Amino acid sequence: xxxxxFRFEDxxxxxxxxxxxxxxxxxxxxxxxLDALALLVRENGRLVSKDRFLEEVWRGVPVTDEALTQCVxxxxxxxxxxxxxxxFIETVPKxxxxxxxxxxxxxDEVAPVAQAPAVAEAPGRYSWAQFGLLGxxxxxxxxxxxxxxxxxxxxxAAPEPLQTGVGATSVLMVLVCLSVVLGLIAGAGVGFGVAAxxxxxxxxxxxxxxxxxxGGLLTGAFGKLIGLDAFNLLFGHSPGAITGxxxxxxxxxxxxxxxxxxxxxxxxxxxxxxxxxxxAVGLAAAVVPLAGGRLMGGSLDLLARQFPESxxxxxxxxxxxxxxxxxxxxxxxxxxxxxxxxxxxxxxxxMLARRLGGLSAGKTEA
Numbered sequence: 001x002x003x004x005x006f007r008f009e010d011x012x013x014x015x016x017x018x019x020x021x022x023x024x025x026x027x028x029x030x031x032x033x034l035d036a037l038a039l040l041v042r043e044n045g046r047l048v049s050k051d052r053f054l055e056e057v058w059r060g061v062p063v064t065d066e067a068l069t070q071c072v073x074x075x076x077x078x079x080x081x082x083x084x085x086x087x088f089i090e091t092v093p094k095x096x097x098x099x100x101x102x103x104x105x106x107x108d109e110v111a112p113v114a115q116a117p118a119v120a121e122a123p124g125r126y127s128w129a130q131f132g133l134l135g136x137x138x139x140x141x142x143x144x145x146x147x148x149x150x151x152x153x154x155x156x157a158a159p160e161p162l163q164t165g166v167g168a169t170s171v172l173m174v175l176v177c178l179s180v181v182l183g184l185i186a187g188a189g190v191g192f193g194v195a196a197x198x199x200x201x202x203x204x205x206x207x208x209x210x211x212x213x214x215g216g217l218l219t220g221a222f223g224k225l226i227g228l229d230a231f232n233l234l235f236g237h238s239p240g241a242i243t244g245x246x247x248x249x250x251x252x253x254x255x256x257x258x259x260x261x262x263x264x265x266x267x268x269x270x271x272x273x274x275x276x277x278x279x280a281v282g283l284a285a286a287v288v289p290l291a292g293g294r295l296m297g298g299s300l301d302l303l304a305r306q307f308p309e310s311x312x313x314x315x316x317x318x319x320x321x322x323x324x325x326x327x328x329x330x331x332x333x334x335x336x337x338x339x340x341x342x343x344x345x346x347x348x349x350x351m352l353a354r355r356l357g358g359l360s361a362g363k364t365e366a
Contacts, residue, residue, distance in 0.1 A: 006041045008088070008101045011079065013041055020078075027078050032057060036071050040089060040099040049096040062260065064205065072097055131195045133353050138191015139184055141349030145341040146183025150176030152337065153300060156317045171312065179296065187346050189219030190252045194259045194350070209256035216252020221245035247293045254284035255343055262347050273351040274344040281343025282336045289331035297334040301326040 006013040012021050015038050020027040029037065035057045040048055053068050072089060075081075081088045090098045154172030193215025197207035221244060258280030262273035288295055294302065297314065304312040314326040321329045 005106045007104045007106050008041065012106070013038065015042075029075070029078060033071050033074055037075055040075075040097060041103055044099050044101075044103040047092055047096050047098050052096070062205070065203065131192070131198060134195035134198070134350050135188065135192030137349040137353035138194065138346050139188035141346035142183035142185070142187015142191070142342065143180050144183070144349070145187070145345040146180035147176060148341045148345075149183070149296060149338055150179030152334075153179070153297065153314070156314065175300075182296070183342065186216070186219050186248070186251075186342070187349075189215040189248070190255045191215070191346060191350060193252060194256050197256070205260040208260045209253050212256030212259070213249045213253035216248035216250070216255070217245045218248075219252075220248020247288050247295060250284050250288060250293075251281055251339065251342070254281045254339070255346060258343050258347050259350060262351050270348050270352060274348040277347025278340040278344030282340035285339025285342075286332050286336035289328060289335050294331070295335045295338050297326065297338065298331045301331075 006015070010023050011027070013019075014021075018031070018034055020029055020034065020037065036053060039052070039056055050065065050068060053071075054063065057071075058067075072091075073083075076083060076086075076089055079088050083089075083091060086100060088099060088101045090100045092098055151172070154175040190212050193211035193213070194208050196211045197204045200207040255277065258277035261276040261280060285295055289298060297317075300312060301314045304314060314330070315324075317334065318324065318326045318330040321327070321333065323330055
């Protein structure tokens with residue numbers, strides 16, 4: 001047996017040449033599974049958590065628990081092991097795995113631990129600083145989305161006689177400012193909700209969706225409460241059916257799904273991440289008007305009808321789709337556009353924060 005190998009029973013694992021042999025006959029394993037076996041063998045007798053597999057073997061590529069289960073199943077098959085009566089790999093339910101066979105290091109040097117080329121050094125545990133970085137990025141992404149949504153409604157909502165006048169400019173600026181403020185608030189709520197999934201012990205994809213939904217629900221409920229109080233204070237009455245908790249929960253949950261999907265993209269590229277987040281949230285947002293809810297466009301239309309003396313009108317947008325007023329088709333299409341912008345910018349901003357901060361996508365979404 002060549003020096004520089006781990007030996008257990010009649011197997012030898014050469015971590016430098018990346019070979020597993022049984023009685024000098026090669027045992028076939030792909031690179032990822034060989035890394036997993038090397039990690040288990042080097043930690044012989046000690047628990048290797050699911051988090052460590054995600055961090056050191058998959059290295060930034062988020063995967064589900066099923067992928068790790070399949071990896072261990074393949075290792076057991078190639079080693080001739082039995083999960084019910086293990087000789088090599090023992091399962092520690094809900095925590096991870098442990099290599100239990102006696103291991104001998106064959107070589108003149110100390111057995112490699114952190115220096116093994118197959119496995120990267122484990123990064124630190126998910127911290128409050130990382131949570132703040134990702135949540136803050138989500139807030140910034142929401143603000144950027146607000147710019148584009150505000151411009152869209154600003155150019156489309158000014159009354160015809162004011163399209164080229166000072167009034168149109170005022171409508172545009174007010175809607176952009178309003179959209180940016182709302183985007184910052186919604187982005188913070190959903191972004192920090194999704195980022196909180198990093199503290200979960202496992203199934204972070206599920207916690208990402210749940211965290212986004214919770215953040216969206218709280219943000220939507222708070223925003224509606226403040227909005228209704230403001231209108232009652234200023235005008236003596238308010239439109240009761242503006243965007244609220246239910247819409248926020250749906251959009252936030254879709255955002256969590258989009259954030260997880262973006263983590264499956266190799267290299268954390270921003271344009272595909274924007275597409276993943278935008279499509280997930282855009283589809284959810286398009287469903288809101290069909291279910292009787294309202295997003296920003298529907299809420300603006302409701303305000304314009306409740307306060308007819310205002311200079312706000314979305315009839316021009318409805319006319320593009322052949323509707324009189326801002327009808328269901330207009331609300332569905334514009335809702336999808338709002339979701340595309342909001343989901344795309346928030347997820348892209350969080351992905352950029354991960355890349356710049358050196359965070360593993362699997363740490364928060366896997």
